[in-house]
Amino acid sequence: MFHWLEKRPFLFAVGVFVTIAFAGLIEILPDFAKASRPVIGTKPYSVLELAGRHVYIKNSCNACHSQLIRPFKAETDRYGHYSLSGEYAYDRPFLWGSKRTGPDLMRVGNYRTTDWHEHHMKNPASVVPGSIMPGYPWMFTNAADIDTAYAEMLTVKNVFNVPYNKPIPTKDGGTVTVKLPDTLDGAKAEALKEAKAVAADMKSKEVKDMVARGEIPEIVALIAYLNSLK
Amino acid sequence: MENRPLEYDYTVAKMFMFMAIVLGIVGMTIGVVLALELAFPGVNTILGSGVAEFTNFSRLRPLHTDAVAYGFTLSGIWATWYYVGQRVLKVSLKESSFLMAVAKLHFWLYVLVVAAVVVSLFAGITTSKEYAEFEWPIDIAVVVVWVLWGVSIFGLIGIRREKALYISVWYYIATFLGVAMLYLFNNMEVPTYFVSGGIGAWYHSVSMYAGTNDALVQWWFGHNAVAFVFTVPIIAMIYYFLPKESGQAVYSYKLSLLAFWGLMFVYLWAGGHHLLYSTVPDWMQTMGSIFSVILILPSWGSAINMLLTMKGEWQQVANSPLIKFMVLASTFYMFSTLEGPIQAIKSVNAIAHFTDWIVGHVHDGVLGWVAFMVIAALYHMAPRVFKREIYSKSLMNAQFWIQTLGVVLYFSSMWIAGITQGMMWRAHDEFGNLAYSFIDTVTVLHPYYTIRAVGGLLYLVGMFMWAYNMYKTATAGRAVEEAELKNASPMGA
Numbered sequence: 001m002f003h004w005l006e007k008r009p010f011l012f013a014v015g016v017f018v019t020i021a022f023a024g025l026i027e028i029l030p031d032f033a034k035a036s037r038p039v040i041g042t043k044p045y046s047v048l049e050l051a052g053r054h055v056y057i058k059n060s061c062n063a064c065h066s067q068l069i070r071p072f073k074a075e076t077d078r079y080g081h082y083s084l085s086g087e088y089a090y091d092r093p094f095l096w097g098s099k100r101t102g103p104d105l106m107r108v109g110n111y112r113t114t115d116w117h118e119h120h121m122k123n124p125a126s127v128v129p130g131s132i133m134p135g136y137p138w139m140f141t142n143a144a145d146i147d148t149a150y151a152e153m154l155t156v157k158n159v160f161n162v163p164y165n166k167p168i169p170t171k172d173g174g175t176v177t178v179k180l181p182d183t184l185d186g187a188k189a190e191a192l193k194e195a196k197a198v199a200a201d202m203k204s205k206e207v208k209d210m211v212a213r214g215e216i217p218e219i220v221a222l223i224a225y226l227n228s229l230k
Numbered sequence: 231m232e233n234r235p236l237e238y239d240y241t242v243a244k245m246f247m248f249m250a251i252v253l254g255i256v257g258m259t260i261g262v263v264l265a266l267e268l269a270f271p272g273v274n275t276i277l278g279s280g281v282a283e284f285t286n287f288s289r290l291r292p293l294h295t296d297a298v299a300y301g302f303t304l305s306g307i308w309a310t311w312y313y314v315g316q317r318v319l320k321v322s323l324k325e326s327s328f329l330m331a332v333a334k335l336h337f338w339l340y341v342l343v344v345a346a347v348v349v350s351l352f353a354g355i356t357t358s359k360e361y362a363e364f365e366w367p368i369d370i371a372v373v374v375v376w377v378l379w380g381v382s383i384f385g386l387i388g389i390r391r392e393k394a395l396y397i398s399v400w401y402y403i404a405t406f407l408g409v410a411m412l413y414l415f416n417n418m419e420v421p422t423y424f425v426s427g428g429i430g431a432w433y434h435s436v437s438m439y440a441g442t443n444d445a446l447v448q449w450w451f452g453h454n455a456v457a458f459v460f461t462v463p464i465i466a467m468i469y470y471f472l473p474k475e476s477g478q479a480v481y482s483y484k485l486s487l488l489a490f491w492g493l494m495f496v497y498l499w500a501g502g503h504h505l506l507y508s509t510v511p512d513w514m515q516t517m518g519s520i521f522s523v524i525l526i527l528p529s530w531g532s533a534i535n536m537l538l539t540m541k542g543e544w545q546q547v548a549n550s551p552l553i554k555f556m557v558l559a560s561t562f563y564m565f566s567t568l569e570g571p572i573q574a575i576k577s578v579n580a581i582a583h584f585t586d587w588i589v590g591h592v593h594d595g596v597l598g599w600v601a602f603m604v605i606a607a608l609y610h611m612a613p614r615v616f617k618r619e620i621y622s623k624s625l626m627n628a629q630f631w632i633q634t635l636g637v638v639l640y641f642s643s644m645w646i647a648g649i650t651q652g653m654m655w656r657a658h659d660e661f662g663n664l665a666y667s668f669i670d671t672v673t674v675l676h677p678y679y680t681i682r683a684v685g686g687l688l689y690l691v692g693m694f695m696w697a698y699n700m701y702k703t704a705t706a707g708r709a710v711e712e713a714e715l716k717n718a719s720p721m722g723a
Contacts, residue, residue: 002487006395009387009403016400016494017407023498023521024411027514028446036440058354060288066584070507074656077664085509088441093358096445096508100584101268103668125271130673134267134274134286148430151422155436159420184429 039086041171044153044162044178045228047187048194048216051149052225055218056095059136064101067229080107090162102133109230114201117223122204136219140207144221150187153180195220198227238316239323240615242333246309247608247615249337250302251697253344254601257297258690260290265683269676284352292363293351298596299361299459301344306604307405307463308336308379313611314398314470315383319390329385336378343371355433359448361455362416365433369417376413380406397486401466404494408458416451442509453501460600462493464559465532467607472536472556475610476546477717481538489531496525503574506583515576522574529567536560551626552719555606558634562598566591581656586675586682587648594641597689602633605696610719612700618707619720625699626721633692639685647678 005012069075071082083106088094124133156162157180164180181187198220199211210217266273267287274286316322323330346368356363383406419435437444473480502518537560546553569591573582613619657665714720
């Protein structure tokens, strides 16, 4: 049978394809819809948080930091409650990472402050002696890309029906609404409002000056994103 | 001479050989820089703080992995395809001007994609998915390159004289089909510029899948990209080059059948072992573990088949550095495909995951198996495509030992580093509190990171020796006759 197949390249290729496609069909399809339902308290990212998430991705933070807390005592002691599938419902792409050169960041918003991040991102070893993480001083002058973040919000709302502008239940029984402005200018104004709240807790004069001028440095967006991780 | 009517055309093979050497050196140089950055963080700003954005670890890391996987390895795979394909199908590229044009287009478009990848990753334009970092415009170009290769494979098969497909061709076909399927599904993304009506960066996109689903598809891809770039086509190479160089017939046809179809069926299931203890369904994690262990069978099937091909001819391992490369590649393949399943067992994974042991595993596979096999294949090809003997046997021998030492230092230091860190993360004191802060578990790794950098540096030195030896072969090696090229490659002192 195999000798016969080896003289028929087309059938051979079909045979190979069916054999390799089999596992994907059985493993991936059945649970697909179920795994993406949000849990109570999970909300989509605001425009500034999403811009910060893009800064995180641009600098491959996920190459060294995970966002996945495994259900072990040592991990929950260190990082908080273990991860639930629904908490990732609005993560496109997922940012679990595969290597912890630095600590997990899934709930870093619970135990680090804006002030801490500001100093740490400029010079990590000044806050954590012995740290091997490089500094990211350019984030204090590069402008965050609000336009692309807004384009992504519009896209996920239109294509995946992400619930912007809708009440979302919170853990304490109330609701919260994440705003998706109608226009790009509206989005920029919203981002600046959020940025001012972050910059108010920062020390850097150049960051404060930039925000006062209506510009948003990458570091402000990144900190807004990190603070949202809870 | 009269019974050699076919004059094979190695133009495109030579072009890919050149790319494999260049991109191998580029990718591994970046690797050594990264290793030094982890051992000595000051290296992040070694070219000054002005350009630190482009020299620090986070920008270089995806460049390193992609340069080695899709630069060095793919070039090596295609260099061998444009050599082996003609020979086992008994047809020359010269016979079809169409296929020749496709092959050249394949090469030049690939070079363009490589350039686009380098620029975009330096700029921080990435989807963040490991080994699938490219944004949609590059993805489309990758698909075109891949289709061109497909046309080349099936076109050459279409005009073949040898009716039965040799084992290597099975593996090349599987590489083509496997990567095509995986790449298409994992890179399903929606360009935001078009949906939002022209707002923001034109190249930006958002993944079709969210959260856990996205992770599932990514690691179904990520694990099997390893399968179909770092395993399947490399087996295609060893099935051709080891019997050819040693003059021995493949040990067992039945074993090669079992190993091939077994590998095709089992490999795809194993992706779940990247997601143990994550939020993907438990049954899927267990399936990932089980199939990873089963994967030892077809993996060792191929490796043992290769080692037994040397039966009765083991003196060749002592005499020829080229055979040494291939036999050690096969041995590292066995080592790596035993280590992988061990790491895929849940209780071991609980410690190993997220640590440097995983990094060590990737590197004993890629440096010990993939790169050794590519190096050996291109050494074997050199006298045939340049019609000159290999410039220096002693240089090749020295390269072999330096690189072997490099791999051993690499994986042993990372193995120790990984287990050390994994144990420290979970250690508790007598009151049940965590015994170590995270930074304690980082600073303890400094000696291992230093040893790893030395290992990587030795390997890189070997790469330069390879490049030099290949260059001298092409330009200054003694001219050889066809009769000298039957089996063992002719080598100068």
